[in-house]
Amino acid sequence: MRICHPLNDVACRSRFPVVLAALLILFLPDASLPYVAAAEKTERSAELPPNVILIFIDDMGYGDVGFNGASGPRTPHLDQMAKEGMIFTDFYVGCAVCSGSRTALLTGTHYQRLSMDAVLFPHSERGLHPDEVTLAEMLRDVGYRTACVGKWHLGHLPPCLPTMQGFDSYYGIPYSNDMWIDPANKLSRDIVLREGISLEQLKRGHKHVNWVPLMRGEEVIEYPADQTTLTKRYTEEAIRFIESQEKRPFFLYLPHTMVHLPLAVSKEFENRTDRLIWDAIEEVDWSVGQILEAVKRGGIAQQTLVIFTSDNGAAVGSSLPLRSRKGSVYDGGIREPTVMWWPGKIPADRVCRQVAASVDLLPTLAFLTGSSLPEKPIDGKNIWPLMEGKPGAKSPHESYCLLHGPGAVRSGKWKYYPWQEGTKREDRPSRREQLSTHPVQLYDTVADVGETTNLAEQHPEVVRRLHVAYQTAREELEASRRPAALLQRPPGSPSPARPR
16 A cells, blocks of 8 residues: 655645545535546546446356346346446456455456465465555545445455455455355454354354355454345445445445355245355345445436456356356456446447457546546456447557466467466366367457367468467566465464365
């Protein structure tokens, strides 16, 4: 977390007028001061920086939503959001699993550059370094209220908790819901204990797989969390934040726990379908509807940007028609169902087929809000021309290089893999067709969305170009790694090791 003096630090000095305007609005509620600095820094037509709601689903696949052709679960609210906004058909995340994907989303930077693990556990020793600038920190610097409601998974102890990474408030579980409690977590005096667990057992180091803590701020307030009510309670908490009466713009980060295993739904959604995964998807869809309704009811739709996407491909649901699932760098693992909604600013009922990525959200929001970009290098690029439907707008990524697992490169219609089909454990296809014996893979993702026909032999010039891009990206990243943070465990804390 970078703390700077507005009169001495160049980067801070450049955004000091915006902060001053925000403070004036806060303390002089009758004043109608526009965010002049933000308006001058950007060329867009919006008069004020938008409220931002970022909804991030866990393990929801490309084929789990109606607007992408889902035939099992019903997602009427997401489908309506898509009609009122813009679908991004080729939106990629920075990792095929949890922590790496969230790192890329919130910092605009690939997780490997920040020395983050792809998945953190309660016994992990590292987390996101507080020196890295998150979306929350960037927006709070220009006067935004910030809240995180849901799954964090970037470090469950100081100095990595959400309230230490730019969020004014936090309510949620600190990692995946299939994990266990770390006895080092601080317990609230008013903690609600369930399942017959006593406070003495917790202090002695009790742990149980699939039993996770619910936190508010930096303290555990419920253990084990009642997972059947999490989607509902997250939604209610988010709406309370949206409806809180303040004149400042807000940033709400809503990373849902569902639809990660173990699946759970509230009583209202039990047995709505013949599959629990579809019930869970429908409850997430309900949540999105509630959020949008709160925005419209509050009369702030014209000032609110809502982004919906997922952290990786399906674990239980469907990533069809894409190839593979969660954990894979085939498109089924990293290409996500995505909608962006901002009435009057993002054109309605539109589809963007250009390559965009979760790392692009930070620089895009910096542009829209007049914020300063982090001083340290990031990997994302501004995609506002795509979002506003600017005629002829193209992806800012000539080559989007993903270094997770065995690696992949997306460039225009082409998807390149610098390894032989069927040779990597996490990417062995389940289909029975004969696999290509060519040492690398190249697919036309437009003509062959399921990545079934390897065209590497037919297009050697494309292979050479994308291999150079991959190698260059790999070498540059390795040469510029930055450290993760070490988690601070209180002396004498019981072991956080996985329970047997």
